[in-house]
Amino acid sequence: MALRLYDTVTRTVRDFVPLEPGRVGIYLCGLTVQAGPHIGHLRSGVNYDVLRRWLAHSGYEVRFIRNITDIDDRILATSIQAGRPFWAIAYANERILSAAYDALGVLPPTYEPRATGHVPEMLELITALLADGHAYQAEDGSGDVYFDVKSYADYGALSGQRPEAMQAAPDGPERAKRDPRDFALWKGPKPDEPPDAYWPSPWGRGRPGWHIECSAMCQRYLGAEFDIHGGGLDLVFPHHENEIAQSRAAGLGFARYWVHHGLLNFGETKMSKSLGNVLDLDGVVALGVRPVELRYYLIAPHYRSRIDYSDEALREAGAxxxxxxxxVQRAAERVGAGEPGVLCAEFVEAMDDDLNTSRALGIVHDVVREGNSALAADRDDTVRGALGSVRAMLGVLGVDPLDPQWTFKEPGAELHDAVDELVLIALRQRDEARARKDYAAADAVRDGLKQAGILVEDTPHGPRWTIGGRP
RNA sequence: GGCGGGUUGGCCGAGUGGCUUAGGCAAGGGCCUGCAAAGCCCUGUACGCGGGUUCGAUUCCCGCACCCGCCUCCA
Incomplete structure (x- = not known):
């Protein structure tokens, strides 16, 4: 069985058939960098990282484009408020975002285009839309250019919205739309906005509307038609609806599958920068949860499910x-780390079924149970097989504990060997005490190590130690 | 008002017309251990409410309640 994906357009799970055999082009709407990312944003990156890894593992050559929106109303508002250039704010937040993705093991996309770097492509697209009568210049001299929603018959096909039934946007007195549903392709200058936020265009100085950037960047990096376009559920309307309208109206085939992920709720409502109820990566780490554990938390439910965040659930995911x-750690100590092995057939089936990571992790836990039994019974061949399989499956999900991503970045990792020597000295004393059945002395050693955060466990193959319960 | 999604055992969270059912966390019992820890085994119980279809529904249909998202910036 090959991959099946839920497509928002058809609202069904359907077979994924790439445009070109063996290749996949994906465009993910990235973030608007007016602030750093919260864990809801990071869910998006992690979900698509799993999709991308799964496609790559399935043998596809993946071209994965994830954009950065570095010019928009909110960034300009932040700029005015902070008294700093909008581009400085955008760039600083982009760096924070990249660091968070790195910390979570989200692989870099094939390319990460910025909106501001693609104004010429946008102008070209807008020019074509004007020429074909799908767009018009505002007649109030504002310099705005709007997309004419009535000119595109299929408007609403993605979101199921009927233009005539939609609540009219309260645009009020500003600007001159012919229809309230029309949306800006190009925005003329406004007196209260930073003067460096504008680019020259055939319609005067201005800046792009939000939606046009994605259409332009999709075309530039993935071509007129491509396989998968993704983003959060909250982007279905109007953002993605508008992207489809302007791209198709311009004669582009555009995306063949629309994959939207569920949002992350915080308390009663979604985590949202504008609502101020955010938890970011630093906040998670402050709770004593490692980034890899956050990643596990984010992939444990299905990507289309809503996550109602709670500290408790996050900690449970860590456990x-x-x-x-x-x-993985104990098995590697016994039989060596080896190489990632074979995926369980049921795991493959779960992943192919619209990326059912939840079921897939259930399979991994089953194999771990078998592996643990084999470990206890000294069946090393079985241990080796289970370890390889578990590592391979966790690798696909981006959470293989032995991946250098996680092993090389633990703070103080370079001290490990030194600590190991010291602990062994203590453990030798403990062994001597145990040999003469002086359990008080033996336990004193173990308690002392525990005070230092080092947990000692006895195994049939001798004692092993971990720091804070972590390998 | 329009569009869409949800309500599963103490908690998180998959899934399915009946069959053995996820899985994890927590809890209790057991095995192992000098004691622990880890691990393994066992136990518990669920499908919001009311109808309908069916031999049989948590799963399909209808209605109701509640929750959430979008229609305005949003991952």
Missing amino acids: AYRRLEGF
């Missing part, structure tokens, strides 16, 4: 991950 990690 669940540590169970997997513990097996």
Whole structure:
């Protein structure tokens, strides 16, 4: 069975058939960088990272484009408020975003285009839309250019909205739209906005509307027609509807599959910068949860499910991950790390079924249980097989504990060998005490190590130690 | 008002017309251990409410309640 994906257009799970055999082009609407990312944003990056890894593992050559929106109303508002150039704010936040993605093991996209770097492509697209009568210049001298929604018959096909039934946007007195549903392709200058936020155009100085950038960048990097376009559920309307309208109206085939992920709620409502109820990566780390555990938390539910965030659920995910990690670590100590092995057929089936990571992780836990039993029974061949399989499956999900992504970045990792020597000295004393059945002395050593955050466990193959319960 | 999604055992979270059912966390019992820890085994129980279809529904249909998202910036 090959991959099946839920497509928002058809509202069904359907077979994924690429435009070109063996290749996949994906465009993911990235973030508007008027602030750093919260964990809801990071869910988006992680979800698509899993899709991308799964496609790559399935043998596809993946071209994955994830944009950065570095010019828009909110960035300009932040700029005015902070008294700093909008581009400085956007860039600083872009760096924070990249660092967060790195910390979560989100692979860099094939390319990460910025909106401001693609104004010429946007102008070209807008020019074509004007020429074909799909767009018009505002007659109030504002310099705005709008897309004429009535000129595109299929408007609303993605979101199921009927233009005539839609609530009219309260645009009020500003600007001259012919129809309230029309949306800006190009925005003329406004007196209260930073003067460096504008580019020359055939219609005077101005800046792009929000939607046109994605159409332009899709075309530039993925061509007129491409496989998958993704983003959060909240982008279905109007953003993606508008992208489709302007791209198709311009004669482009555009996206063949629309994949939208569920949002992350915080308390009663979605986590949102504008509502101020945000938790970011630093906040998660402050709770004592490692980035890899956050990643596990974000992929444990299906990508289309809503996540109602809670500290408790996050910590539970950490505990669940540590169970997997513990097996991998103990198995590697016994039989060597080896190489990632074969995926379970059921795992493949789950992933092919619209990326059912939840079920896939259930399979991994099953294999870990078998592996743990084999470990206890000294069936090393079985341990080796389970370890390879578990590592391969966790690798696809981006959470293989032995991936250098996670092993090389633990703070103080370089001290590990030194600590190991010191702990071994203590453990030798403990062994001597145990040999003469002086358990008080033996336990004193273990308690002392525990005070230092080092947990000692006895195994049939001798004692092993971990820091804070983590391998 | 329009469009869409949801309501699963103590918690998180998959899934399915009946069959063995996820899986994890937490809890209790057991095995192992000098004691622990880890691990393994066992236990518990669920499908919002009311109808309908069916031999049989948590799963399909209808209605109701509640929750959430979008229609305005939003991952």
